[in-house]
Amino acid sequence: xxxxxxxxxxxxxxxxxxxxxxxxxxxxxxxxxxxxxxxxxxxxxxxxxxxxxxxxxxxxxxxxxxxxxxxxxxxxxxxxxxxxxxxxxxxxxxxxxxxxxxxxxxxxxxxxxxxxxxxxxxxxxxxxxxxxxxxxxxxxxxxxxxxxxxxxxxxxxxxxxxxxxxxxxxxxxxxxxxxxxxxxxxxxxxxxxxxxxxxxxxxxxxxxxxxxxxxxxxxxxxxxxxxxxxxxxxxxxxxxxxxxxxxxxxxxxxxxxxxxxxxxxxxxxxxxxxxxxxxxxxxxxxxxxxxxxxxxxxxxxxxxxxxxxxxxxxxxxxxxxxxxxxxxxxxxxxxxxxxxxxxxxxxxxxxxxxxx
Ligand code: NAD
Numbered sequence: 001x002x003x004x005x006x007x008x009x010x011x012x013x014x015x016x017x018x019x020x021x022x023x024x025x026x027x028x029x030x031x032x033x034x035x036x037x038x039x040x041x042x043x044x045x046x047x048x049x050x051x052x053x054x055x056x057x058x059x060x061x062x063x064x065x066x067x068x069x070x071x072x073x074x075x076x077x078x079x080x081x082x083x084x085x086x087x088x089x090x091x092x093x094x095x096x097x098x099x100x101x102x103x104x105x106x107x108x109x110x111x112x113x114x115x116x117x118x119x120x121x122x123x124x125x126x127x128x129x130x131x132x133x134x135x136x137x138x139x140x141x142x143x144x145x146x147x148x149x150x151x152x153x154x155x156x157x158x159x160x161x162x163x164x165x166x167x168x169x170x171x172x173x174x175x176x177x178x179x180x181x182x183x184x185x186x187x188x189x190x191x192x193x194x195x196x197x198x199x200x201x202x203x204x205x206x207x208x209x210x211x212x213x214x215x216x217x218x219x220x221x222x223x224x225x226x227x228x229x230x231x232x233x234x235x236x237x238x239x240x241x242x243x244x245x246x247x248x249x250x251x252x253x254x255x256x257x258x259x260x261x262x263x264x265x266x267x268x269x270x271x272x273x274x275x276x277x278x279x280x281x282x283x284x285x286x287x288x289x290x291x292x293x294x295x296x297x298x299x300x301x302x303x304x305x306x307x308x309x310x311x312x313x314x315x316x317x318x319x320x321x322x323x324x325x326x327x328x329x330x331x332x333x334x335x336x337x338x339x340x341x342x343x344x345x346x347x348x349x350x351x352x353x354x355x356x
Contacts, residue, residue: 187238324337
């Protein structure tokens with residue numbers, strides 16, 4: 001039997017509630033598709049600081065490295081906001097990403113027909129949007145050296161090596177092959193040398209993928225096109241800072257932060273998490289939307305374990321609950337037939353995902 005070991009990091013705020021629902025759904029599909037999952041829980045963020053005085057204990061890094069994938073909820077909250085940077089929950093997450101070498105952040109954006117009115121954009125602009133942002137996650141200006149904040153001057157360095165560009169480009173082309181065979185590489189090659197190297201290197205990599213159509217777009221234009229005509233995109237490939245901004249912009253096409261999953265993958269490891277934070281304002285009330293986390297678990301099955309059928313089951317079950325009008329509170333104003341709790345939403349998706 002196929003067996004996979006999952007390191008589970010629930011985190012803070014709504015993290016534990018939404019992860020429990022994802023596990024419920026994973027259990028349902030694994031039984032159906034004949035593979036076995038084992039879960040090992042570790043602490044990170046505020047929850048880890050409270051126990052160890054450290055937002056990322058060594059035990060968590062080891063556990064994550066010994067697992068086949070990491071499923072993560074969210075971290076953070078006011079309680080830990082005034083700690084020094086090194087001790088803050090967010091530092092734990094950044095360090096974990098670095099320790100796992102997860103250089104590619106994948107963010108799919110799907111606009112569900114049933115929630116088309118949840119977006120601030122016109123329905124005819126977003127109907128049918130289905131795109132994936134592939135963002136380089138551990139290089140570029142966020143990590144480049146030299147960097148400094150001096151009295152009257154401050155600077156950062158945007159730096160990419162050819163190898164860093166190649167490996168992220170390969171991820172984007174491989175994903176495009178499983179989608180609609182189109183990659184839009186986003187840069188600022190009209191101004192930045194680092195973007196010139198980016199463009200040349202992506203061109204080189206594209207030669208290995210003759211069936212995938214490649215186009216280049218400047219980041220300012222891409223920001224505009226995402227709002228003007230988002231349906232033109234399949235896979236958007238870009239660097240760290242541009243990807244940070246564009247992926248948040250793209251996420252808003254769907255209208256609700258509680259729906260969108262993400263994956264961060266590297267040569268060896270994969271970290272799967274919703275794009276939202278720990279939502280302390282609604283924690284413990286049973287109203288958090290677990291769909292983003294459940295969809296992240298589905299990405300884990302697809303991209304880390306190659307369990308495509310189980311992943312399809314989850315995605316179809318999510319579409320079905322939305323079609324039937326089940327809504328958590330955050331999306332309750334859009335064609336709701338019944339408002340359900342976090343737990344009920346998870347149970348419905350698990351039930352539908354297990355049906356034939
Ligand atoms: P947030 O994403 O936690 O919440 C923003 C708003 O969206 C809130 O009103 C919240 O109630 C709502 N929301 C978020 N997820 C939801 C869900 N699943 N269902 C229903 N509603 C949902 O962002 P924030 O309020 O800016 O940050 C809260 C804390 O989360 C902070 O400590 C921040 O540092 C942390 N954070 C963590 C991550 C992460 O763990 N990856 C990401 C972003 C923010």
